[in-house]
Amino acid sequence: MTTHDHDHDHPKIIDEPMPGYYEIMETAVRELLVEKKLISPGEIRRQIEVLDSRTTALGAKVVARAWVDPEFRARLLANGRAACEEFGISFYDDTQLIVLENTDKVHNLIVCTLCSCYPRPVLGLPPDWYKAKPYRARAVKEPRKVLAEFGTEIPDDVEIRVSDSTATVRYLVLPQRPAGTKDFTEEQLAALVTRDAMIGVVKVNLEQGIAV
Amino acid sequence: MSQTEQLLKKLPNDIGGMPADRIERTDHVLEPWEKRCHALADVLDFHKILNTEEKRRGVESLGAEMVGKLTYYERWIAAFAFILFQKQILTPDELARKMAEVEARHLEASTP
Numbered sequence: 114m115t116t117h118d119h120d121h122d123h124p125k126i127i128d129e130p131m132p133g134y135y136e137i138m139e140t141a142v143r144e145l146l147v148e149k150k151l152i153s154p155g156e157i158r159r160q161i162e163v164l165d166s167r168t169t170a171l172g173a174k175v176v177a178r179a180w181v182d183p184e185f186r187a188r189l190l191a192n193g194r195a196a197c198e199e200f201g202i203s204f205y206d207d208t209q210l211i212v213l214e215n216t217d218k219v220h221n222l223i224v225c226t227l228c229s230c231y232p233r234p235v236l237g238l239p240p241d242w243y244k245a246k247p248y249r250a251r252a253v254k255e256p257r258k259v260l261a262e263f264g265t266e267i268p269d270d271v272e273i274r275v276s277d278s279t280a281t282v283r284y285l286v287l288p289q290r291p292a293g294t295k296d297f298t299e300e301q302l303a304a305l306v307t308r309d310a311m312i313g314v315v316k317v318n319l320e321q322g323i324a325v
Numbered sequence: 326m327s328q329t330e331q332l333l334k335k336l337p338n339d340i341g342g343m344p345a346d347r348i349e350r351t352d353h354v355l356e357p358w359e360k361r362c363h364a365l366a367d368v369l370d371f372h373k374i375l376n377t378e379e380k381r382r383g384v385e386s387l388g389a390e391m392v393g394k395l396t397y398y399e400r401w402i403a404a405f406a407f408i409l410f411q412k413q414i415l416t417p418d419e420l421a422r423k424m425a426e427v428e429a430r431h432l433e434a435s436t437p
Contacts, residue, residue, distance in 0.1 A: 131431055135399040136358040141423035142405055143365055145415055152368050160364035205367065206377075226341030228381045229397070238363070240352040244397055250345035262348045277341065280377035 163205055167237040171202055172285060173306035175235060177299045179212075180290045190214055193285060197235055204234045213276060214287045215313070220267050222260070222275045222313035223284040224252040230278035232285045236308060243312065253277060263314040286313040293319060337392050338385040359398040366401060375408055383408045 132140070146152045175197060179186040189196040193210030204210075210232055213221035225231065226249050231239040242248050251259050256273045260266070267273055276284045288310040294302060309315045335343075355363070369375040375383075383404030384392065392400060409415040 131435065132358065132427075135395075135402050136356075137424050137427050137431075138406060138420075139358050139362045139365070139398075139402045140427045141420055142402065142409065142415070143361065144427070145419060145423050146365075146369075146409075149414070151374060151414070152365075152372060156368045156371075157361060157364045160367045161360055164360060164363060164367075206370065224341075227338045228384065230377070238355070240350070241397075242348055242351045245349075245351065246340055247345040247348045250340045250343040251348070252341075254342045259348060263350075280381065 160205075164238065167234060169236055169306075169308040169311070170303070171237075172232070172235040172308070172311045173303040175200060175202070175285075176287060176306045176311065177303035179287055180302055181299050186287075189287070202235055206234065208232075208234075208281055208283050210235070210283050210285060211276070212285050212287050213274070213313075215289045215316075217271070217289075219272050219274055220260075220313065221284075221286045222252060222256050222273060223278060223286060224249060224275060225278040226250070226253055227277075227279075230280060230283060232283040232311075235285060236311060240308070260314060263309065265315050286311050288313075288317045291317050291319055336385055337389045338381065355398075362398045362402050366405070369405070374412075374414070375405065379408060380404060 143152075143157065147154055175189065178200065179189050185196065185200075188199070189212050193212040194204055194208075196212075197210060198204065213223070215221055223231075225243075229239055229244040231243065233239075248259065253275050256275050257267060260273070278284055288306065290302070291305065294305070297305075305317050305319065307315065307317070310317045366375070366380060370377065380401065384400045386407070387395070387400060387403060391403065395403065406415070406420060410417055410420075
């Protein structure tokens, strides 16, 4: 019996699977815009690098600086974008940043009920749950229950303020510095600050961080 | 309030305050095409071709069924296509031809 005199296609060894419908659409839209000289491939590559360079670590550094430098903290609360830019974080989008300070009396939470607006220049891209219906729908209605689902209990005498982001106004939570960190360096402090603490769904605590 | 009145007052994206499920802490690393899609949105914004609010409205005008069934970046690229048609930057024919071309190219590349 011959093995290869038939003419059907064998399954191929393919490095990359066939792209799906939407990926093909993305490639097609991008290539058409490049052909029309409305955008250039270099711009897309450069922006991917910018997106990759934005992570939670940037926001954590801003928070740690605000904890150790009261003047920086004051500038950050007065104008979040200007203070971050002074700190070396460029804003690639046309957004303002309002930094919300957590205190013994107020706990802040950020959300985007309409879509997925987020302080991307300082935190990178938002997690999926931030963009999904349960968080967007419920954060503004029952924030204490939402926080409890993240394991965060806020005492009844602490006010919870929920800020709803827009296309041009973004928020960042400045969490409270945990007790027992008096001797920490700025770098050790930054290592304690998580993305979720800057969204406001958790507090910063010593157990979560890697310093100590 | 009548049911249709409610539909008008609460467009598909406007879900703040509505009852919803328990929060699952979902996340995933973006696929390369999803990241390209995000970069494309930013670049279109830099060139004042498509801004964030137009993008949001574009997703909303996909309608509740598509908003519910497509993933996040699937909604984005579909919305971009419709917006670019409306702005007469692309035509549906042009996009269909280019998509066929891209697909053919991948098939070609995967043929031994």
